[in-house]
Amino acid sequence: MLPSAATNPRSSSASQTKEADEFAATGAECGIDRREVATMVYLPMGSDLGEGILGCVLLRAPARVRNAGLHERLWTISRALIPDADEFRIERFILAQDGRTDTLAFVATLDDQGRSWEYGINLQDLNLLDRSVFEELLSTIIHEYAHILTLNETQVSYDSALLASYTDMEISDAEYEALLMEVEADCSAASGVFDGEACFMPGSYLFDFYRGFWDWYGADALELAFEGTLFEDYGTDFVNDYAATSPTEDFAESFAAWLMPEHEAFLITEMVEDKFAFFESQPELMTLRAQIEAGLDEVRAGRIF
Numbered sequence: 001m002l003p004s005a006a007t008n009p010r011s012s013s014a015s016q017t018k019e020a021d022e023f024a025a026t027g028a029e030c031g032i033d034r035r036e037v038a039t040m041v042y043l044p045m046g047s048d049l050g051e052g053i054l055g056c057v058l059l060r061a062p063a064r065v066r067n068a069g070l071h072e073r074l075w076t077i078s079r080a081l082i083p084d085a086d087e088f089r090i091e092r093f094i095l096a097q098d099g100r101t102d103t104l105a106f107v108a109t110l111d112d113q114g115r116s117w118e119y120g121i122n123l124q125d126l127n128l129l130d131r132s133v134f135e136e137l138l139s140t141i142i143h144e145y146a147h148i149l150t151l152n153e154t155q156v157s158y159d160s161a162l163l164a165s166y167t168d169m170e171i172s173d174a175e176y177e178a179l180l181m182e183v184e185a186d187c188s189a190a191s192g193v194f195d196g197e198a199c200f201m202p203g204s205y206l207f208d209f210y211r212g213f214w215d216w217y218g219a220d221a222l223e224l225a226f227e228g229t230l231f232e233d234y235g236t237d238f239v240n241d242y243a244a245t246s247p248t249e250d251f252a253e254s255f256a257a258w259l260m261p262e263h264e265a266f267l268i269t270e271m272v273e274d275k276f277a278f279f280e281s282q283p284e285l286m287t288l289r290a291q292i293e294a295g296l297d298e299v300r301a302g303r304i305f
Contacts, residue, residue, distance in 0.1 A: 037098040038065045042075070044093050049075050052095075062097050064123040071095050073128070074121055080295035081141045083288050086148050094120035104137065107144045112160040114152040114198075119144060132264070138299065139256045139263050142292060146252035149288070150205045156198040157190075159183040195222060195247060205282070210247045212278055213237070213271075222246070239266040255279065259292055 038061045040052040049072060054061055064070060074095065079087060091110060103122055110116040127133045150156070162183050165171050171179075180196070187199035193210050194200075200207040214221050217230065224230040231244035238244045243253035254275040257266035266272075279285045 037096055037100060038062055039094055039096045040065050040071060042071070042093040042095075043091065044075060046087075047076070047079065049093065056096075062123075064126075065095060065097050070123075077137075077299050078119070078121075078141055080299050081138065081292055082145045082148075083291045085288075086145070086152070089115065089117045089148055089152060090119045091116045092118035094118060095123055096120055097123045099124055104140045105144050107147050109151065109158070112158050112163050114156060114158060117148055117152075119148075135260070135263055136265065138296065139260050139265060142259050143252045143256040145292075146255040147248065149255075150251055151198060151248065155204040155206065156200055157187075157192070158198055159186070162197075193247075200247075205285075206247060206251060209251050209275075209278065213250070213275060214247050236267075236269045237271040239268070239272050250275075259289060259296070 037056050038054075039056045040054055040061070042049045042052050044050065052068065052071065054065070075093060078093075082090070101122070102125070104126075105119070105121045107117050107119050110118055121137075125133070126137065128137075159179075162179055165176055165179055183199075184194045187194035190199065190201070192199040192201050193207055195206075200210060217224065217234070221230065224233075225245050225247075228241075228245070231238060231241045234244070235241070238250060239253050239257045243250045253266075254272060257263070257268065257272065258276050258279050260266070261268055279289070
């Protein structure tokens, strides 16, 4: 899942802790009712999570949100599955206990270019001793990594004005629509594919994936996906219904299924096999696959704890 992100609190080493404290104090991830969610925010440096900053609570935080050992374990698992080439992009790690959603994890860019990211895990229903839940966590981490892989500054371009408009309560619907059309026109002029948020640049993973698997749905493909009718009409093209909600989610879910085809959440069809073949045609993705599979073996064997 790709929610919007707040301002990056890690703008400089001197002000890192102060700005992280301010971020936590704003309740930026808390929603309206702060009793529904609690968070612990970390600014990791490699294997070192550093000291967490508690946010989103009025009273004492739930035990899981205060459990530094659990947080360290989740970061270790995540690092095992996120290749070194992109791990450095994660500048904020959020552990939340959020009963408002069944979302297990999320990522979001922290800037208007996709260079730095925040990555979060929802502790609400997490149970590392339940094999089914544990495997779902592993597939979700791989899914979220696929977003970082495909939506960073080497792959797509973002429009800063459009990103700012998501949280600008003063912009009218007409102004927003005009801005959206302008950004889409700019993307088309650059021969890219615009999905409503980012421009997939020619030669990028998402651009080639879209051309190979989404073009033939027609000009209304994104609208049909948003409405949910794409899965109704072409269900066997996707590993599950969530994959059919957008090209970015299709890529991420298919990528996770490529790494974990045995997982119960995935239906491997002929079209999905074609998507696997697309991944296998990319030498750099094959290299990443080997690294992630090694991480999966270590995590499942418990060798990294």
